[in-house]
Each structure stands twice: as structure tokens, then as C-alpha cells.
Amino acid sequence: MEYPIEISLTKNSRRPGLDLASLPFGRTFSDHMFTAEYIDGKWQNCKIEPYGPISFAPSMMALHYGQAIFEGMKANLNAKTGEPMLFRTDQHVDRINSSADRLGMPEVPAEIYLNAVNALVAIDKDWIPEDEGSALYIRPFMFATDEWLGVRASERYKFMVITGPVGPYYTKPVSILVAQKYVRAFPGGTGYAKAAGNYAATIKPATIAKKMGYDQILWLDGLEFKYLQECGTMNIFAVIGDTVLTPPTSDSILAGITRSSVIALLKEKGIKVEERPIEIAEIIEAHKAGELKEMFGTGTAAVISDVGELSYQDVTYTLPPVEGRKIGPMVKKLLTDIKTGNAEDTHGWVEPVRTDMLSTVK
Template identity: 60%
Template sequence: MKYPISVELVEKSRISEVDFSNLVFGRNISDHMFVADYIDGEWTDCRIVPFGPMLMSPAIMALHYGQAIFEGMKANKDAKTGVPLLFRPEMHIERINRSAVRMAMQPIPDEIFMNALNYLLDIDRAWIPESEGSALYIRPHMFAIDATLGVKASDNYRFVIMTSPVGPYYPKPIRLLVSEKYVRAFPGGVGFAKAAGNYGATLAPAAQAKEKGFDQILWLDGIEFKYLQECGTMNIMCVIGDTVVTPNLTDTILAGITRDSILHLIRDIGLKIEERPISIHEVIEANKSGELKEMFGTGTAAVLSHVSEFSYKDEIYTLPPLEGRKVGPMIKKVLEDYKKGIQPDKFNWLIPVKKTILITSHK
């Protein structure tokens, strides 16, 4: 191993404090975290330690100039063997490294990322919930740690992975407000990166949408305020006639791994797909003519969220009821089953967690 990992186990696990029948997204962090530092030009000191606070200078550059990026992924246990399964981790490595390059940060070597996931999930495998629809959410993130106030790229970084058991996501179909004022991302900007600031910038518009009774914002492009981009923190797909239509990827859209997986699965069952610009006017016309059969958001947290209504220029457009929908509900089930090894791993997306040399008992 080029990057050996040291392990310090918790003295006493906190797992008995967790109510696995009522998991609130992100509330319970598992016993251990992985930490590595990029210091003086190299990744070093890879370690698994008990999850807890870190001592940090208020001058670290991540807090001031926003060099902070993250990923969101999930692991499940194989429904038959109980082995923890990672879903397309290489896609998350590629994406965090695209984010790193755009934010002038240090890419993380594949070996560190993969071994960290393997160790962490092996050690905290008891935290992977098994009930229908639940999973272990995994949050890798990296931030600038130079404590200096000059505006420049930091020289040193910290990479951390923590995990959190999350429950089934049973939200009602969502109501979207098409934003005519705010933009999530701009050409030439950082919308394709999972940069922390992208999320901070959406919180006030999202709160305003909530106040008006909507669940999420349907983001349009920032130049013409015409083309669909994403909804909330999900990619967006529409079923128009017999075709699944989704915006083609640009630098203003985060390349969702759920999006990519769903497109593979849809293609595999022989449905038509178009990845192209979709104007809000086309969607409204399709809704009026009855051709807009379904609309849904895709992302790791919810897998697939059905859209029931959207509002544009104070007009509400209602989609057909869930009961009549075919593509969204079917593909959601296929993808959820796939992640638990219930479907054959046709695309080689599942990476089983290997037993590390450690005895994984909680003291």
C-alpha cells in the first residue's frame, strides 16, 4: 500500500443510541471517520479515527474563500449475503476530482478513496441499515486548511469521509417552483462541481419557495431563463410521449450518478432517451396537449422523486397522477434492487466491501 491507513477504534460504540426505525437524514453519524491530509505536496497520515470534533483555526481558507467540495453516495448490504456493497464508487472519485481541479484543490488518489471506503464500511458495517429503502449515506469531503487570509489557493487540504445511516425516503410527489429570478449555476462557473458554495447560494431561494408552498426550485438557465437545468439538488427528467427527455450535461449541471445509472437502465429496457436542451415552454406545451406523462428528479438521497405540479409565472401545471405512471416507479424499483444485489450486476456497478485485517467488533 502506498498510503497505509492507521486505525483507532472507538472505546464504546454509539450505535445503541440510534433509533434505526426512525432515521432522520444526516442526524446520526457512525462511529468512525476517515481522515487524510495533503501537507507539503503529498497525501499523508491516512487514518480511521473515532468520529468527533476537530481542532481548527478560524483562519482556515475553506471558511473564507470556499475551497470546500464534497460527494454524496450510498452503500447497502447485499440482500442475500449481507456483504456491504458500494455503488459506482469510481464515478464519485472522478467527480470529486473534477470538483477539486475546478476549485484549484488537490485531487485525491483513487487508492486512498477506495481503501478508505473499504476500511470504513468494514469497520462500521453494523451501521448499514437493512430495512426497505434505507442505506448508509457516505459523505466524502475535502477542504482547504491553510490558516492565512490572503486570497489564493491553499497549499494544504484535509480529506474526510464520514457515514450516516439514513432511512427510507418516502416523500410525497414534489411541487416545483420554476425560478424566474435566481440561478443555480452560470456558464463558465462551478455548477458542474460539487462545491459547497453552490449549495449555500440556493438556500435563500429554496426557503422562499418553501414559504410559497413548494418543495424545490426548478432551475432554469441563467442567460435566457428558458432551459431546464435541475430541480433542487437533483437532475430532472420528463417523459414526453414515449420518450424520456433530460437536459444534456453542460458546465451548469451536476453530472448525477443516479442520472447516468437511470439512463443506462432505461436504455437497457429499450425506452427512447433524448439528452438535449428542454425549454420550459416545451414542457408547458406538452403538459397542455397531454403528452407530458411524467416528470421526476433523480439523485442519491431520494433516488427518484416524482413531480406532481410545477408553477411558472404564477400558473400551476399539474401532472398526471402517480398511479398512471409507468417509467418512474418502475425504474426506481429496478435501481433500488440493483443496489442490493437483487438484480444481476449487469453493468459491473457493485463493489463488495472486502474484509480488512481488523476484527470489526465494537467495544
């Protein structure tokens, strides 16, 4: 191993007595965390240790200039063997490095990323919830650690991974507000990266939308406020007639791994999928004509979330009841079945968690 991991396990696991059912998303963290440091142009000091606070200088660059990126993955238990499984890990490695590139940060070697994720999940296997719709959420992230007030690339970074048990992100169809004032991304920007700052920019508009009673914002393009981009932290799909539409990825849209999986599965089922610019006017017209059958968002956290209603220019458009929908619920079940070993993985997307690193535990 080029990057050996020093592993020290907790003596005080927080797991005993904890009920993993119905936990709110992102509030409970498993026993261990992974850290690697980038110093003098090299990744080093890979370690897994008990989850806990980290210390840093107030001048740490990530806090000031936002050189910070992350990923989001899930581990599921195989329903038949009980073995933990990961989904499309290669895609997540590629994406963190595409985000790193856009933010002027160093590449994370695949070996470090994959060993960290596999070792952590293997160590904290007991934290993976068994309930349907639940999973162990995995959050790899990287941030600039130079102590320096000056806008330039940091020379030092930390790459960390934490995990935590999660239930479903949304428990009912989401109500979405179409953005009219704020934008999430624009050409030449960082929309396609999982950069922390992208999410910071959405917090105020999302808070306003929440106060108005909406779950999420459907972002439109940053130039004309005309074309659909994404919905909260999900890629967006619409079913008009018998065609599934989704905007093409671009520098303003995150290339969701759930998105590409859904497109592949739908095409295999013989369903017509078009990746093309979609005007909000087209969605509204389709609704008026009774042709807007479904809308749903896709993402690792949210899996596939049905849109219940859409509000645009102060008019609310209610979509057909979820019970009668064919495509969103079907592809959600298929994807979940693949991730949990209930359906055949013909794409090689799913892999069992490796346990080889555990032999180095002290």
C-alpha cells in the same frame, strides 16, 4: 499500501439501542470518521478514529473563500447475503477529482478515497439500515486548511469521510417551483462541480420556495431563464409522450451518477431517451396537450423522486398521479434492486465492501 491507514476504534459505540428506522436524513452519524491531510504536496496521516469534533484555526481558508468540495454515496446491504455493497465507486472518485480540479485543489488518490470508504463502511457495518429505501449515506469531502487570509489556492487540505444511516429523502411526490429570479449555475462557473458554494447559493431561494409550500426549485439556465437545468440536488427527467427527456450535462449541470445509470437502464429497456436542451415552454405546452406523463428527479440521496406538481409564472401544473406512472417507478425499482442484489448487476456497477483494511485495526 502507499497510504496506510491508522485505525483506532471507539470504546463507546453509540450504536446499541439506536433504532435505525425512520431517521431524518443527514442528522445521525456513525461511530467513525476518516481523515487524511495534504501537506507539502503529499497526502499523508490517513486515520480512522471515533467520529467527533475537529479543531481548526479561525483563519482556515475554507471558511473564508469556500475552497470546499464533497461527494455523496450510499452503501446498501445485499438482500440475500447481508453483505454491504457500494455503487459505481470509480465514478465518484472521478467526480471528486473533477470538482477538485475546478476549485484549484489537489487530486485525491483513488487509493485513499476507496480505502477510506471501504474501511469505514466495513467498520460501521452495523449502522447500515435494513429497511427498504434506507442506506448508509457516505459523505467524502475536502477543504482548504491553510491559515491565510488571501484569495489564492491553499497549500494544505483535509480530506475526510463521515457516514450515517438515512431513510428515504422524500416520502411523497415533490412539488417544485420553477426559478424565475435566482440562478444556480452559468457557463464557465462551477455548476458541474460538487462545490460547497454552489449549494450555499441555493439556500435562500430554497427557503423562500419552502415558505411558499414547495419542496424544491427547478433551476433554469443562468442566461435566458429558458432551459431546464436541475431540480434541487437532483438531475431532472421529463416523460413527454413515450420519450424520456433530460438536459445534457454541461459546465452548468452536475453529471449525476444516478442520471447516467437511469439513462443506461432505460435505453436497455428499449425506452427512447433524448439528452437535449429542454425549454420550460416545451414542458408547459406538453402539459397543456396532455402529453407530459411524468417528471422525476434523480440523485444518490433522493434515488428517484416523482414530481407531483410544477409551478411556473404563478400557475400550478399538476402531473398525472404517480400510481399510473410507468417509467419513474419502474426504473427506481430496477436501480434499487441492482443496488441491493435483487436484480442482476450486468454493468459491474455494484461491488462488495472490502474488509482487508480491518486487519490493521489496533
